[in-house]
Amino acid sequence: MGQSESKEVANDGKYAELRRLAEQKGPVAMSKYLQENIQKWKEEKVKFAVTGRSATGKSTFINKIRNVKPRDPGYAKSGSGNTTKEPTPYQNPQNQLIVFYDLPGIGTLQFPKETYVSKMELCKYDYFFIFFDKVVNEDENFLICELLKLEKSYCLIRSKIDDDIRNAEDDGRTEEEVIPAIRQQINDQILCYSHLNHCDAIFLISSKRKDIGN
Ligand SMILES: Nc1nc2c(ncn2[C@@H]2O[C@H](COP(=O)(O)OP(=O)(O)OP(=O)(O)O)[C@@H](O)[C@H]2O)c(=O)[nH]1
Numbered sequence: 001m002g003q004s005e006s007k008e009v010a011n012d013g014k015y016a017e018l019r020r021l022a023e024q025k026g027p028v029a030m031s032k033y034l035q036e037n038i039q040k041w042k043e044e045k046v047k048f049a050v051t052g053r054s055a056t057g058k059s060t061f062i063n064k065i066r067n068v069k070p071r072d073p074g075y076a077k078s079g080s081g082n083t084t085k086e087p088t089p090y091q092n093p094q095n096q097l098i099v100f101y102d103l104p105g106i107g108t109l110q111f112p113k114e115t116y117v118s119k120m121e122l123c124k125y126d127y128f129f130i131f132f133d134k135v136v137n138e139d140e141n142f143l144i145c146e147l148l149k150l151e152k153s154y155c156l157i158r159s160k161i162d163d164d165i166r167n168a169e170d171d172g173r174t175e176e177e178v179i180p181a182i183r184q185q186i187n188d189q190i191l192c193y194s195h196l197n198h199c200d201a202i203f204l205i206s207s208k209r210k211d212i213g214n
């Protein structure tokens with residue numbers, strides 16, 4: 001086995017089958033196998049969990065990406081905190097196999113972090129969007145550690161960037177200064193705690209203003 005092949009790839013059942021075909025049956029059988037399997041991802045159901053503290057904008061984000069307005073059917077209720085009371089699935093209108101699960105906020109009195117992982121059945125989701133609206137705090141830290149134990153992947157979503165821009169403008173700073181400063185602050189925080197480094201990406205978003213975010 002070549003040195004560049006990762007353990008993950010080497011342990012993958014489909015990869016092993018491909019190797020076997022290549023070695024025993026040759027390129028025609030290999031090509032047939034690839035053609036049969038390459039489209040299979042399109043038939044897979046993907047469950048995205050949208051999680052994080054209460055009132056960080058999880059439900060609002062789900063409405064935004066689904067382009068659903070307050071009086072439309074399937075609108076995820078948003079509010080000023082403790083709004084989402086149970087994990088609720090929302091299908092992506094472009095692909096019904098992609099489902100966003102709107103989760104209650106972690107670390108509230110109703111959903112303390114100690115029981116959140118089991119109550120929310122975090123093990124059943126494929127990927128996690130972890131929302132936070134100022135700095136990564138103890139609750140996100142806890143969540144990330146638990147996801148690492150479950151070997152789940154996640155990205156971090158710093159929400160409500162429009163609020164930061166508005167506040168900064170009141171303080172005499174510009175949008176061009178504020179966004180890189182927030183990103184830098186998050187990166188600095190992540191560098192200090194090695195386990196936070198596992199996140200796939202950090203997005204800065206606003207569900208209220210389409211023109212900002214990166
Ligand atoms: N300024 C601003 N406000 C936002 C944004 N996203 C959400 N909000 C507001 O933040 C509040 C909380 O939003 P929700 O979507 O209910 O937050 P949540 O994370 O689902 O909250 P829980 O269901 O309680 O966990 C609402 O008043 C939203 O209008 C944003 O990008 N910018």
Ligand SMILES: [Mg+2]
Nearest residue numbers: 058059083084
């Ligand atoms: Mg909600």
